[in-house]
Every structure is written in structure tokens, then in C-alpha cells.
Amino acid sequence: MPVTFWLVQALNGISYGMLLFLLAAGLSLIFGLMKVLNLTHGSFYLLGGYFGLAVIQRTGSFVVAVLTACFAIAIIGVIIERFFLRRLYLEELPQALVTFGFLFIFSDLATVIWGGDPQTMPKPDLFTGSLQLGTFYYPIYRLFIIGFGLAIALLLWWLQDGTRIGAMVRASVDNEEVARAMGIDVSLLFTLVFGFGAFLAALGGVMGGPIVGVYPGADFEILLLGFVVVIIGGLGSLKGSLFGGLLVGLLDTFGKVFFPELALFTIFAPMALILAIRPSGLFGRE
Amino acid sequence: MTALPSKPVRSRRGAAAVLLGLPPALLALLSLPYLLSTYDLGIVVQMMIFSLFAMSLDLLVGFTGMPSLGHAAYFGIAAYTAGLLALKLGWGVWFAMPAALIASALTAVLFGFLALRTRGSYFLMITLALSQVAWGIAFGWRSLTGGDDGMPNIPRPSLDAHWPLTDDRAFYYFVLAFVGLGTLLLVRIVASPFGYALRGIRESETRMRALGYDVWRYKFAAFVLAAVLAGLAGCLYVYYNRFVSPDYLQVVRSAEVLLMVILGGAGTLIGPAIGASLIVVLENLISAYTERWLMMIGVIYILVAMFAPRGIMGFIRERLRARARP
Amino acid sequence: MRLVQVLALIGSAVFGVLNGPAWSQEPIKIGVMFPLTGPISGQGIPERDAIKQAFDEEGDTVAGRKVELLYEDSEGRPDVGLTKTKALVERDKVDLLLSELVSSVGAAMAPYVTQQKIPWISTVALDSLTRGQKSKYIFRFVPSTxxxxxxxxxxxxxxxxxxxxxxxxxxxxxxxxxxxxxxxxxxxxxxxxxxxxxxxxxxxxxxxxxxxxxxxxxxxxxxxxxxxxxxxxxxxxxxxxxxxxxxxxxxxxxxxxxxxxxxxxxxxxxxTYCGTLDTPENRKFVSGFQARDHALPGSYTYMGYMAAKMVIQALKDIGGKIEDRDAFIDALSKVHVKGPMGMTSFDSHHGMVAxxxxxxxxxxxxxxxxxxxxxxxxxxxxxxxxxx
Structure with missing residues (x-):
């Protein structure tokens, strides 16, 4: 196989990994602050995709679609946090029941509204087409996803380490009581972070749409993948989501190249192994 | 995992009520086959099987504080073992079933060594990952398991040459006997010193360790026990349906049984049985009238979580306790 | 136990005599089960609707008898599908099944249907339905793999x-x-x-x-x-x-x-299906389905529609007397129907010919x-x- 073959396969893995990072970042953020394993995350992804698609079909603009979908889903997230999860703080079992309940409801709603057929999201005009690499073609949109994922990672990093609100979140993660005592409105912070997590999931839905598609069942599939990434990387760790995403993306790609018959195991077996060796993931805290 | 404060209401009056209530309940269960149609009887059989499955998970989730999202693995592995032995080697129930339970136990030993290093959400996910590996084997090893289509035509067991269980009533009693045995075993475990040690571990591992308990060994034992009982449920299910497919150990089933436990009330044993029965009935009743049953179940989950966060049985217990206090 | 059965038999015989020929009043009940929720609902829902369309075209009456369609959701899961099939057969007492497209569900249903002797017209592409799991009662109206x-x-x-x-x-x-x-x-x-x-x-x-x-x-x-x-x-x-x-x-x-x-x-x-084929039958099928589902029919829809048409023709051939199952099965295995894409029939194994x-x-x-x-x-x- 020529060198370009390996280069293209590496790019495949990295771009898929970046997509996984977008899915996982919100999940990890919410868990880090609120200790909520948000199962509705899959719905946020799916609804984001459907909203985005509806907007594209009406306006033709990808940017407008991204913004509308993300803010709409963020509002849904805020409502769920304010009126439901708020009252179940630190109670994992009923939290699981609520977030699973919403996953069911949204999944069913989506079939009622958009039907059971798979939908394909068109790519933004700027990024259609493919580049030629030796004898191979490489889709420009995937290169764009790599850049976009990196940009989001940098933005999140800056938000976390370079802004006041990031400092407040970090303080609340470390010690909520102290944060409250310092006058931080932790309750408002929770709502904002949950909304922002939903925003990120919807972003994944719209950006991933042109590659993965929007279809019934995507909510469960994406949720599963998101969990794998977050757990491998370590819950609540931004760095973990990024490296977890890239690791899973590359494992998946090269697993398919070298062990095509074992495609079922290339994600879950390494995950079990990593957890057995490092019980709280690569970058997680005990 | 958050500790669920659920000191059992073990008053003398409660014990008397149980003793008084037991004979009529038993009588009702024994006479059901003569009161119900074959279809309804089949639904009751499913309710019993999933009750046992949910109760076995409750030993982990409710009593030991170990939320597993891979419990269907043991259910499915036992089902496949029993099915394969019956189909390929013609083994009868008295050999196939113990072999299936041993297969579940061995899997749990292996998975336990890997999973018990983690806690809370990580435990949730590593059990999920391990069960996915088991699912992958059932799905991928086509020459043995038949792949996605599974294995049909598994015979109903017969107790001996004179007593085949092809009759629906006979099969009902067979399931009732084993679910009864499994339940009895769970009740005894939960009430034993071992059961109280598990509750102690749920409340605080460090304290139990300080008291000199080998926490890991207790958790390991609970993990394997729960797997064996889940395996029993899986065996009964394969004999009931007379087929097995990878769907038996899919993550959806693991999630379903976990939700049954939470819905009914973790740490109460009877609660998960109620939760399981409720879901089985709803799925079969609602879906005949509306396609939107998924939405209805979602709404029920949310309502229970909001108004009875300890689950149905937890809610009832709190009410009872509130009334007992003057 | 035995006594109960004998009494029931006598009771039903008396009841039957009092009511005259039962088939003239009672509707023909058909169990229609497809995945209506979950990832495969995108194929299951249109197929169910097409079956409904075929019976609507007959005014829900075949050979002078009302037809009642009973719907269930298999969720595309084999154990759920089997339970729902039991509900249709044992609880609702359907006369025949026009059901399912998911192969694992079909594999689970086959032994039960054969044991219950219920005619089942499936659209499951499973090879084994006309091979290893072949049965007098099973018809496969979809090409095998x-x-x-x-x-x-x-x-x-x-x-x-x-x-x-x-x-x-x-x-x-x-x-x-x-x-x-x-x-x-x-x-x-x-x-x-x-x-x-x-x-x-x-x-x-x-x-x-x-x-x-x-x-x-x-x-x-x-x-x-x-x-x-x-x-x-x-x-x-x-x-x-x-x-x-x-x-x-x-x-x-x-x-x-x-x-x-x-x-x-x-x-x-x-x-087996091409949406743009210009035949009168296809035009009727497409416009009928579009009015109903606001979407173009495809091969899944076509399979459901034609499977229902085959059943309708066989019912007509036996004058609606579905109670005589052997006669119905005999008629169905001989039926030839000209549909939107041409002639369709069953081969000697009850597989689709199209x-x-x-x-x-x-x-x-x-x-x-x-x-x-x-x-x-x-x-x-x-x-x-x-x-x-």
C-alpha cells in the first residue's frame, strides 16, 4: 500500500475522532459539574440534526441552521434542567429515569414529526467536493471537521481556563460548598452549563449530519459512542474527551483496516481493557 | 452511587402481614392457569421471568450500590448455553440448566475481575462494554450461534419421559417453581449477615473496610450471585420463547432491566418485581391501542422519578412509615 | 379437564347450529404486525399502510365478508414480535397473519406459526422460510436473499x-x-x-x-x-x-x-419494484399511496400491497370461507395476480415468483x-x- 493510503486512513480516523469529540464534550462537561450522566444527550444530537435540516431546507444556509438548531436545543436543555433535573440533584437513579424518559419521548416525537426514513444533510457549499491525494480523493468536508473540532477544543479550553465563568465552573467542580460561600450562583451555573452541553450536542448533530446522516435510532447509537469516548478519556475532563475521541476514531478506523472481522470489538474491548487498568479513564480523577 | 436509605420496615406487624398474605397469594398464583387464557398466562410467565431478572439486578444496584448496565450478558449467555446444549447435544433440562448457570457464573467471574476495579458511572460503563463484547460474540460467531437470526426450534424441556412441559399450564408451574426458588434465595441472601454487609458496603466502603471486611470479596460474591440468578431467568426465557437471538444480550435489554429496578424501587426486591411486571404489561397492553407506547413509557419514567424518586415501592414504604408515626 | 373440553365442544356446536353458518356474519380477522417503532419503522409503517390501502380498495369487504385488520408493533425485536404474534393468534383469534419484514423476528415466528397452523404471509426475505423452516402455513411474498x-x-x-x-x-x-x-x-x-x-x-x-x-x-x-x-x-x-x-x-x-x-x-x-413504470395498475397504486402517506411508494410498500392483493384473491376464490384453512392455503398457493409490476405468484415451496x-x-x-x-x-x- 502506498504512503498516501496510510495518510488517508489516518485522516479518516482523526476526522471521525473529531466528530466523536464534538459529541462527547457536552456529555463530559455536564457530568464534570453536575455529576449527571445525561442520557438525553443522544436526543439533543438527533433533534439538533433534524432542526438543522429543517432550517437548511427553508433557508438554504448552513450557518443559520447551525445557530438556530443549537440555540433551540440549548433552550430545551435549560427547560429540562430547571424543571426536572434540578429537583433530583445528586440522585443518580431517578436522574437516569428522567433522562431516559426524555430519550424515549424525543425519539418517538422525532418519528412522529420527521417519519422513520433516514435523511441526509447537505454539506455547506464551501466544503463540498474532494481533494486529490495521489490516487485517492479526500472529502474537503472531513478536513473542515478536523479544523472545526480543533477550534472548538481551543474555544472550550479558553472558556474553561481563561474566563471568569470558567473559573466559577472550576471552583464549583472542586468544591461546591466553598463556591456557594464565595457568592457564586451555583444553581444558575448548573442551568447554563446544562444548556451549553445541549448546545454542543446539537452542534455535533448538525456538523455530523453530512457524514453520519440524521435517522431514527441515531440518538441511541450516538449516545453509546459518546459514552465510550467520555469513559475512555475520563468523565469531566475536556482533555479526556479530545484524546478519547481521537483514540476511538483511530482505533475504529485501523481496526476496520487490520481486523475487519472483529469490527464489533475494536471499540468495546479496548474500552474494557483501559478501564480495567485505569478505573477512571485516561484523564479522569479518582 | 448515592446511598439509598432504605432500612427495611421489619416490624412484627409487617411480618404478620406477610405471613397472612402469603397463603392467598400462593393460592392465586397456583390457580392462575385455570383462570386465564393461554395468551394471558404467557404474559404472566414473562412477568415472572423478568421479575426474577430485575430482582437479581437489584442485589447489585439496590443492595450493594453497583449500578450495572450489562446485566443482560448473563441472561443471554445462560440462554445461549441452554439453547445450544438442547439443540446440538440434545441435553435435557436437568443437565442443560445447571451448565447454563455455570456458564453465567464463569462469565461473571471473568468480568468481575475487570469490572470491580471501577465504581459508580465507570462501573456502569465497563459492565456495558463487557456485555457488548459478549453480544459481539453471539452476533459474530455465526457458525455456532446462527448470528443475527439466532437459533429457533429449541425444544420445550421435559422433566422426565412422562412429564413433558409442552402443555402451557405445566410450563407455567415449572417457571413458577424456579422463579419462586430464585426469589426465596434472594430473600434469604438479603436478610442474611452477608446481605447486611452488602448494605454496609453501599453506605460506605471505607467504613466496612475499617471494620475488617474484605469489601472486594463481598462485592465479587454479590456480582457472581446476581449473574447466576440472571442466568436462571435467561434459561426460563429461552425455554418459554423456544428461540434465542443476540437481542437477548443487547444493551437495550440491560437498560430495560435497570429501568425496571429503578422504577419499582431499588433496594426493595419486591419493587423491581413490580417494575418488571408493570413494564411487561404496559408494553403488551398499550401497544395494542396506540403506536405511541414508547412516549407513554417515557412519561411514566419521568412522573415516577419526579413524584416517587425512590421508585414505586420506595414511595409506598415512605407513606407507610409516615402513617405509622403519630 | 377433559370434561371441560367436551362441554365446550358441545356448547360451541349448539351455538353454531343456532347461529347458522358462522362465516356469513363474522368478519375475517387479519393480524398485521410490523416494526412501527424503532430504527426499522421507516419500512414497517409504509408497508402496513399499503396493506390497509389494498383492503380499502375492496371497501374492507371480500367475498361478502367484512375484513378486520388488527395491528401490532413488533419493534423489530424477535421476542417482542413472538409475543405480539401470540397476542394476535391466541387473544384476538385472527384467521391469518400478514406480517413482518425483519428476518430475526421471522425466524422466531416460524416454528410457532407452524405449530398453531395459522396461515402466515410474510415479507421476510429469510431463505429458510422456504427451506429449513418450510411449512405448509408459511408463504414468503418477498424474494429470498x-x-x-x-x-x-x-x-x-x-x-x-x-x-x-x-x-x-x-x-x-x-x-x-x-x-x-x-x-x-x-x-x-x-x-x-x-x-x-x-x-x-x-x-x-x-x-x-x-x-x-x-x-x-x-x-x-x-x-x-x-x-x-x-x-x-x-x-x-x-x-x-x-x-x-x-x-x-x-x-x-x-x-x-x-x-x-x-x-x-x-x-x-x-x-421487484420500479416507481416510474407506466402501467395502469402502478398508476393506481402510486396515486392511492401518495394520497394516504404523502410519499412515493417503493419496494417495501409494494410488497405489503401485493401480499394483501394475493390474500384478497385467494379469499375470493374460496368464497370468503377462511374457516377452511386447507382450502385457503390451497387457493393461495395457486393464486396469480397481475399487479403494478406484472404477474406474481407463489412457487411450490411458497416462495415469491415475480x-x-x-x-x-x-x-x-x-x-x-x-x-x-x-x-x-x-x-x-x-x-x-x-x-x-
Missing amino acids: YQYASVAARFTQKLGWKKVYFIGWNAPPGRESADVVKKFYGAGNVLDAQFPNVGTSDYSPYLTEMAAGKADGIFAAMWGADAPRLVSQYADYGLNKKMPLFGIASFTSEELLAHMPPQAVGVQSIY DFYQLTVEKGPDGKLQNHCGERIAQVKDPYDLFP
């Missing part, structure tokens, strides 16, 4: 293909299609056969591998959400400029076509994708001789 894959392999060989790639689901329809392709081309000429799981979101590693080699074409055996995704990634990686894609079975069915990217133009397949059409995806006058109807291959049978 061996049947549709053989047609595809033979047709592409006529196009001059010599060396091929294969990508298909890691599930029986994908695996068995690959077996067929290997049998026709010789294992050595299948340069690579890949089996991604159902629901794989990223095909790029496989596609890159194919882009590195040289073949005359690619076979694709996957459906649902995976088919449009594969087509769009196939175009992204420039493979549409290198080698043609040939879909197996309903790969370019109108239900899926509606959501394929524009680059799907030129993708081919060969199957015309196939070569389909090429093209851009329609309204800018949307549609199938161009190419060569017609008349009366294709399940190849029992090649694949016993």
Missing part, C-alpha cells in the same frame, strides 16, 4: 464485470448475498468482501481500501439509514469516478431514494431522484437448485 442476489450477480456478469468488491451488512442478508456473489464470480474474483455492522456511521476505512484497488464494480448489500450514508461517502471518496456501485435488493428503493444525496445518480440495482426490473437512479423532471426502469427479467424464482 439467494433469489435477489443471484439476479444481481447474473446481471452484472452480463454487463461484463469480472472482478468485484463487496460491502454488506454483518447480518444474514449481507453475508448470504456475499456467498451468492462468490458462487457466481468465483471467490478469487471477489477482491475484498467487507461486512460492517448494521448502523456503522463511518465507511471511510473500507472505501479507502477499495479506492486503492482495481475492480469492475462494487456490490452493496445494506439498507435503511446505512444505504444513503454509504452512497454519500462513496461519492465523497471519489469512488463514483472510479467504479460503479450496484445495490443488492431494495438498495435504491423509492423509500430510501427520497433521502439519498444527489450523487446517487447512476447507482444501479435490480429488484418480475424483476433493472433500476438506475436518475434525476426526475422535478429535480428529485427516481428510478429509471431498465430491462425486465420475467418471473424470477427462488434458485433452489443452486442454493438448496
Whole structure:
């Protein structure tokens, strides 16, 4: 196989990994602050995709679609946090029941509204087409996803380490009581972070749409993948989501190249192994 | 995992009520086959099987504080073992079933060594990952398991040459006997010193360790026990349906049984049985009238979580306790 | 126990005499179970609606008897499907089943249906329904995997293909299609056969591998959400400029076509339904379905519609006396119905016999994708001789 073959396969893995990072970042953020394993995350992804698609079909603009979908889903997230999860703080079992309940409801709603057929999201005009690499073609949109994922990672990093609100979140993660005592409105912070997590999931839905598609069942599939990434990387760790995403993306790609018959195991077996060796993931805290 | 404060209401009056209530309940269960149609009887059989499955998970989730999202693995592995032995080697129930339970136990030993290093959400996910590996084997090893289509035509067991269980009533009693045995075993475990040690571990591992308990060994034992009982449920299910497919150990089933436990009330044993029965009935009743049953179940989950966060049985217990206090 | 049965028998006999011939009043009950929720509902719901359409066209009355359709949701899960089938048979006492398209559900249902002696007209592409699990009571109104894959392999060989790639689901329809392709081309000429799981979101590693080699074409055996995704990634990686894609079975069915990217133009397949075929029967079918579901029918819809038509004709042939099951089964195995795509019937194993059409995806006058109807291959049978 020529060198370009390996280069293209590496790019495949990295771009898929970046997509996984977008899915996982919100999940990890919410868990880090609120200790909520948000199962509705899959719905946020799916609804984001459907909203985005509806907007594209009406306006033709990808940017407008991204913004509308993300803010709409963020509002849904805020409502769920304010009126439901708020009252179940630190109670994992009923939290699981609520977030699973919403996953069911949204999944069913989506079939009622958009039907059971798979939908394909068109790519933004700027990024259609493919580049030629030796004898191979490489889709420009995937290169764009790599850049976009990196940009989001940098933005999140800056938000976390370079802004006041990031400092407040970090303080609340470390010690909520102290944060409250310092006058931080932790309750408002929770709502904002949950909304922002939903925003990120919807972003994944719209950006991933042109590659993965929007279809019934995507909510469960994406949720599963998101969990794998977050757990491998370590819950609540931004760095973990990024490296977890890239690791899973590359494992998946090269697993398919070298062990095509074992495609079922290339994600879950390494995950079990990593957890057995490092019980709280690569970058997680005990 | 958050500790669920659920000191059992073990008053003398409660014990008397149980003793008084037991004979009529038993009588009702024994006479059901003569009161119900074959279809309804089949639904009751499913309710019993999933009750046992949910109760076995409750030993982990409710009593030991170990939320597993891979419990269907043991259910499915036992089902496949029993099915394969019956189909390929013609083994009868008295050999196939113990072999299936041993297969579940061995899997749990292996998975336990890997999973018990983690806690809370990580435990949730590593059990999920391990069960996915088991699912992958059932799905991928086509020459043995038949792949996605599974294995049909598994015979109903017969107790001996004179007593085949092809009759629906006979099969009902067979399931009732084993679910009864499994339940009895769970009740005894939960009430034993071992059961109280598990509750102690749920409340605080460090304290139990300080008291000199080998926490890991207790958790390991609970993990394997729960797997064996889940395996029993899986065996009964394969004999009931007379087929097995990878769907038996899919993550959806693991999630379903976990939700049954939470819905009914973790740490109460009877609660998960109620939760399981409720879901089985709803799925079969609602879906005949509306396609939107998924939405209805979602709404029920949310309502229970909001108004009875300890689950149905937890809610009832709190009410009872509130009334007992003057 | 025995006594109860005897009493019940006497009771029903007396009741029957008092009421005269029972079949003149009681409706014919038909159990219609499909996946109505979950990822496969996109095919299950239209198929159910098409069955409804076929009976609506008869005014819900066949041979003077009312027909009652009872619906259930199998969720595409075998144990749920089996329980719901039991509900239809034992609780609702249906006379026959017109149900299901998911193969694992079908495999679980087959022994039960045979044991209960309930006629079951299925649209499950499972080979075993007319082979290992063959039964007098089971009819399969959909081509088997061996049947549709053989047609595809033979047709592409006529196009001059010599060396091929294969990508298909890691599930029986994908695996068995690959077996067929290997049998026709010789294992050595299948340069690579890949089996991604159902629901794989990223095909790029496989596609890159194919882009590195040289073949005359690619076979694709996957459906649902995976088919449009594969087509769009196939175009992204420039493979549409290198080698043609040939879909197996309903790969370019109108239900899926509606959501394929524009680059799907030129993708081919060969199957039982072509939406643009201009026959009076097809026009009636398309306009009827569009009025009902606001979507174009495809092969799944067609299968449900025609399976119902076959049942209707057989019921007419026996004067609506469904109580005589043997007569109904006999009539159904002899039925020939001219439908939107030509004549359809059952072979001696109760497998589907129908015309196939070569389909090429093209851009329609309204800018949307549609199938161009190419060569017609008349009366294709399940190849029992090649694949016993």
C-alpha cells in the first residue's frame, strides 16, 4: 500500500475522532459539574440534526441552521434542567429515569414529526467536493471537521481556563460548598452549563449530519459512542474527551483496516481493557 | 452511587402481614392457569421471568450500590448455553440448566475481575462494554450461534419421559417453581449477615473496610450471585420463547432491566418485581391501542422519578412509615 | 379437564347450529404486525399502510365478508414480535397473519406459526422460510436473499464485470448475498468482501481500501439509514469516478431514494419494484399511496400491497370461507395476480415468483431522484437448485 493510503486512513480516523469529540464534550462537561450522566444527550444530537435540516431546507444556509438548531436545543436543555433535573440533584437513579424518559419521548416525537426514513444533510457549499491525494480523493468536508473540532477544543479550553465563568465552573467542580460561600450562583451555573452541553450536542448533530446522516435510532447509537469516548478519556475532563475521541476514531478506523472481522470489538474491548487498568479513564480523577 | 436509605420496615406487624398474605397469594398464583387464557398466562410467565431478572439486578444496584448496565450478558449467555446444549447435544433440562448457570457464573467471574476495579458511572460503563463484547460474540460467531437470526426450534424441556412441559399450564408451574426458588434465595441472601454487609458496603466502603471486611470479596460474591440468578431467568426465557437471538444480550435489554429496578424501587426486591411486571404489561397492553407506547413509557419514567424518586415501592414504604408515626 | 373440553365442544356446536353458518356474519380477522417503532419503522409503517390501502380498495369487504385488520408493533425485536404474534393468534383469534419484514423476528415466528397452523404471509426475505423452516402455513411474498442476489450477480456478469468488491451488512442478508456473489464470480474474483455492522456511521476505512484497488464494480448489500450514508461517502471518496456501485435488493428503493444525496445518480440495482413504470395498475397504486402517506411508494410498500392483493384473491376464490384453512392455503398457493409490476405468484415451496426490473437512479423532471426502469427479467424464482 502506498504512503498516501496510510495518510488517508489516518485522516479518516482523526476526522471521525473529531466528530466523536464534538459529541462527547457536552456529555463530559455536564457530568464534570453536575455529576449527571445525561442520557438525553443522544436526543439533543438527533433533534439538533433534524432542526438543522429543517432550517437548511427553508433557508438554504448552513450557518443559520447551525445557530438556530443549537440555540433551540440549548433552550430545551435549560427547560429540562430547571424543571426536572434540578429537583433530583445528586440522585443518580431517578436522574437516569428522567433522562431516559426524555430519550424515549424525543425519539418517538422525532418519528412522529420527521417519519422513520433516514435523511441526509447537505454539506455547506464551501466544503463540498474532494481533494486529490495521489490516487485517492479526500472529502474537503472531513478536513473542515478536523479544523472545526480543533477550534472548538481551543474555544472550550479558553472558556474553561481563561474566563471568569470558567473559573466559577472550576471552583464549583472542586468544591461546591466553598463556591456557594464565595457568592457564586451555583444553581444558575448548573442551568447554563446544562444548556451549553445541549448546545454542543446539537452542534455535533448538525456538523455530523453530512457524514453520519440524521435517522431514527441515531440518538441511541450516538449516545453509546459518546459514552465510550467520555469513559475512555475520563468523565469531566475536556482533555479526556479530545484524546478519547481521537483514540476511538483511530482505533475504529485501523481496526476496520487490520481486523475487519472483529469490527464489533475494536471499540468495546479496548474500552474494557483501559478501564480495567485505569478505573477512571485516561484523564479522569479518582 | 448515592446511598439509598432504605432500612427495611421489619416490624412484627409487617411480618404478620406477610405471613397472612402469603397463603392467598400462593393460592392465586397456583390457580392462575385455570383462570386465564393461554395468551394471558404467557404474559404472566414473562412477568415472572423478568421479575426474577430485575430482582437479581437489584442485589447489585439496590443492595450493594453497583449500578450495572450489562446485566443482560448473563441472561443471554445462560440462554445461549441452554439453547445450544438442547439443540446440538440434545441435553435435557436437568443437565442443560445447571451448565447454563455455570456458564453465567464463569462469565461473571471473568468480568468481575475487570469490572470491580471501577465504581459508580465507570462501573456502569465497563459492565456495558463487557456485555457488548459478549453480544459481539453471539452476533459474530455465526457458525455456532446462527448470528443475527439466532437459533429457533429449541425444544420445550421435559422433566422426565412422562412429564413433558409442552402443555402451557405445566410450563407455567415449572417457571413458577424456579422463579419462586430464585426469589426465596434472594430473600434469604438479603436478610442474611452477608446481605447486611452488602448494605454496609453501599453506605460506605471505607467504613466496612475499617471494620475488617474484605469489601472486594463481598462485592465479587454479590456480582457472581446476581449473574447466576440472571442466568436462571435467561434459561426460563429461552425455554418459554423456544428461540434465542443476540437481542437477548443487547444493551437495550440491560437498560430495560435497570429501568425496571429503578422504577419499582431499588433496594426493595419486591419493587423491581413490580417494575418488571408493570413494564411487561404496559408494553403488551398499550401497544395494542396506540403506536405511541414508547412516549407513554417515557412519561411514566419521568412522573415516577419526579413524584416517587425512590421508585414505586420506595414511595409506598415512605407513606407507610409516615402513617405509622403519630 | 377433559370434561371441560367436551362441554365446550358441545356448547360451541349448539351455538353454531343456532347461529347458522358462522362465516356469513363474522368478519375475517387479519393480524398485521410490523416494526412501527424503532430504527426499522421507516419500512414497517409504509408497508402496513399499503396493506390497509389494498383492503380499502375492496371497501374492507371480500367475498361478502367484512375484513378486520388488527395491528401490532413488533419493534423489530424477535421476542417482542413472538409475543405480539401470540397476542394476535391466541387473544384476538385472527384467521391469518400478514406480517413482518425483519428476518430475526421471522425466524422466531416460524416454528410457532407452524405449530398453531395459522396461515402466515410474510415479507421476510429469510431463505429458510422456504427451506429449513418450510411449512405448509408459511408463504414468503418477498424474494429470498439467494433469489435477489443471484439476479444481481447474473446481471452484472452480463454487463461484463469480472472482478468485484463487496460491502454488506454483518447480518444474514449481507453475508448470504456475499456467498451468492462468490458462487457466481468465483471467490478469487471477489477482491475484498467487507461486512460492517448494521448502523456503522463511518465507511471511510473500507472505501479507502477499495479506492486503492482495481475492480469492475462494487456490490452493496445494506439498507435503511446505512444505504444513503454509504452512497454519500462513496461519492465523497471519489469512488463514483472510479467504479460503479450496484445495490443488492431494495438498495435504491423509492423509500430510501427520497433521502439519498444527489450523487446517487447512476447507482444501479435490480429488484421487484420500479416507481416510474407506466402501467395502469402502478398508476393506481402510486396515486392511492401518495394520497394516504404523502410519499412515493417503493419496494417495501409494494410488497405489503401485493401480499394483501394475493390474500384478497385467494379469499375470493374460496368464497370468503377462511374457516377452511386447507382450502385457503390451497387457493393461495395457486393464486396469480397481475399487479403494478406484472404477474406474481407463489412457487411450490411458497416462495415469491415475480418480475424483476433493472433500476438506475436518475434525476426526475422535478429535480428529485427516481428510478429509471431498465430491462425486465420475467418471473424470477427462488434458485433452489443452486442454493438448496
